[in-house]
Amino acid sequence: MHAGQRYTLKEFLFWTRRDIYILVVLATIPTTLLFFFHWQWLAIPWVPIALVGTAAAFIVGFRNTQTYNRLWEARQIYGAIVNSSRAWGMLVKDGIGDPAKDPMPEEHRQMIYRHIAWLTALRYQLRENRAWENARSKPSYIEYGRLYRVEEWDTKLDDALKPYLSEEDLHFVLARKNRATHLISLQSAQLKTLKSQGHIDPLDHVELEQLLVNLYEQQGKCERLKNFPYPRQFATINQMFVRLFICLIPFGTLGEFSKLSDKLGSWIIWLAIPFSVIISWVFMAMEKIGESTENPFEGSANDVPVTAMSRTIEIDLREMLGELDLPPALTPVNNILM
Template sequence: MNSGRLYKLQHFIPWTRRKIYYLIVISAIPTALFYFFELKWLAIPWVPVALVGTATAFIAGFRNTQTYNRLWEARQIWGAIVNSSRTWGIIVKDMVRDVEGSKEQDLHRTLIYRHFAWLTALRFQLRENRAWENVKTRSYNQEYLKYYSVPEWEGNLEEELKKYLSEEELSFILKKKNRAAQILALQSAQLRTLNEERKVSDLNYVEMSTLLKDLYEQQGKSERIKNFPYPRQFASINVMFVYLLSMILPLGFLNEFSKIGSEYVWLTIPISVIVGWVFFTLEQIGESTENPFEGNANDVPITSMSRGIEIDLRDMLGEEDLPAPLSANSNNILM
């Protein structure tokens, strides 16, 4: 996500420059034909332009509202994961008991570090690419990647999991398809063993199992957003309407400016570019918001949130060599 006050203009204009080039061409051609070759029939009444513009504004506003809702829901899900993770740390520390103090500390560390492994596996899974996602398929998004990096694309899952899992568990998890889900299954299996050994009371066992169920639910909600795209019919019609509007805008402006004087028809080009750019930018912003885990600059910062959870829980364990919080880069992008 962008943690600055505003996007910088030197980033925003280049991000949309291809649309600007297109608008210049699509408005210059009919203007030149109208002025030099006197093709007066190119000028159309403003009413059809206004009708198409109204429909385009409606569908663009609808799309941006819905894509924002997807982004905000994803942020709420990860806010719940933060809260449940802290609860997990407290419950493990206070409710898992062993006669031998050193073994108790090892138990606490195993359960909490396995939770870090779950967070790691989940964020790597969420940052995998899907066919409908835009960050790697749109040229303007690919160019914007120079302003930030995605840790999950540059890192290695096996190396990350080595920090938190035993060799046996690591070998087991790497063979699985949904690694995050299997890590929670390992947590559940150990809780059952601890309950049978009377290291976790029946009441506490139920509480901890309920918390694992909550983590499963939050993972499932994240996967629902990740694996179900914003409906393609709405995304498609939005693009179609914007391109249709961009093509008829110059024709409507030709009619209006020609009423003032023949020389004024050249105002069609800058005005058409400005109005068209507004609609194209709305469409592009909606597109960049609809997939909140794809590795876009507008993503929910799950890497940073995972690091924050790790700091909190390791602090609960009494560790002193804590990792530093992740901060936004020089372009204010926080992943």
């Protein structure tokens, strides 16, 4: 997530510079051919190109609306995880054991730390690469990605889980494919054991189990966004329309500036290049914004900051345990918060 006031023009140009180079070449070739070889047939009337541009604008607007909705839904889901996590810490601390006779601090610590391990496993699963994601495949995204750090790519899950789990739990979880799912099942199994031993009131047990069910629900929503991409047919037609329009723009601007060359001189035709690049860049940039927004957990600069939010939850939960040696909250690196 970009944590500054806005992307600067310098950042945006750095992100899109490879595309700008291509746009300059696309605009220069037909302009050069018309100027030196007098191929007047390259100057196409603007009306048919404008019709293609209208269709491209509609499909780009539709896509960007839907990809923003995916991003906002992901943020709402993780906001619900924050709330449920705090509720879990409160109910574990106050609902398990008797504060006067049997406070059970070790059980509290175990269950709260296991929840932090669930958050860790979940964010690692959400940062796994998928075939349709771009953060680790396209050069422009890879280059921009060097300005920030994605912890889930640089650190092994085993090392990230060790501080929060016992050896037995760690071996059990790492042997499973969906680690987050089985961490919640361990929580439920321990709740059942504590209830049978009389350490949890039946009503408190019901509340705690409902919280676990809610966490499963939020995890499932995250997995749905992660594993079901923005429909490929819409993404494909969006890219095709924009690229078609961008390829046609230089020929349309040639037609317009050719009309001015009789009055102002033949040199005016060279202005077709910068104007073609500017118009093309606008559509190309809108297309790239939609593309970079559609996968809210892929590890791009526009992601939901699940790592920072998980750290916030960890700090809150460990403070509930009375701990003082807490990890620092994550801060933006080059205005990017992961």
